[in-house]
Amino acid sequence: MSLYDSIQSEIKTAMKEKDHVKLNTLRSIVASIKNFLASSAEAREKGVTDEIVQNIVLKEAKKREESINAYKAAGREELAAAEEAELNILKKFMPSMLSENEIRKLAIEVIDEIGASKPSDLGNVMKELMPRVKGKADGKTVNRIVRELLESR
Numbered sequence: 518m519s520l521y522d523s524i525q526s527e528i529k530t531a532m533k534e535k536d537h538v539k540l541n542t543l544r545s546i547v548a549s550i551k552n553f554l555a556s557s558a559e560a561r562e563k564g565v566t567d568e569i570v571q572n573i574v575l576k577e578a579k580k581r582e583e584s585i586n587a588y589k590a591a592g593r594e595e596l597a598a599a600e601e602a603e604l605n606i607l608k609k610f611m612p613s614m615l616s617e618n619e620i621r622k623l624a625i626e627v628i629d630e631i632g633a634s635k636p637s638d639l640g641n642v643m644k645e646l647m648p649r650v651k652g653k654a655d656g657k658t659v660n661r662i663v664r665e666l667l668e669s670r
Contacts, residue, residue, distance in 0.1 A: 520570040520610060521550065527609075542603045546610070549573045571612050571652055578607045615654045617662065623649055624663050628670075636667045 518526070524543055531540040550573055554560050560569060581604040588597035615623075627646045631638070642663050650659055 519565070520567045521565045524570070524610060538599070538602050539606050542606045546570075546574060546577060546607070549577060568652075570610070574607055574610045575612075575652060578604055578611060581607065612652050615650060617658065620650065620654050620659055620662050621666070624659070624666055628663075628666060633667060634670050636664065639663060639667060642667070 524546060528540060528543045528547070531537075531543060550565060550570060553569065553573060554565065563569075581600045584600045585597050585604065588594070588600060624642065624646055627633075627642055627649070628638075631641055631645060633642050639660075643660065646659060646663065647656065
């Protein structure tokens, strides 16, 4: 069963259980997928792939995380809690993320491969590393780890 099919199945389950938060969250994901397909000729040709669904879920999760931070900064705990509930639903459909140690190992491999030795090589390392961790790690975390490794050399 594809990821898209499992989302559709979860929508049906949420409807039966009258779980409005889950239902609305999953419907927003389906709407984002349909919008993406409508805007991309390449995606229309391929159809809905698990990669497309995962990328959209990651983008939506990132939006929720930003909203949570903004709501907490503004003292709006009830809205932050609602966003956290939606984020927890999205996590079920997100790919498993790499730990910092795994990212560090990959970063060391790339640094050794390209012979990076100074902080100014950050761009080259990131260019090589990001395709390897795409969808499995946050870019900010990867950047921080690579920067630390290059500064310690």
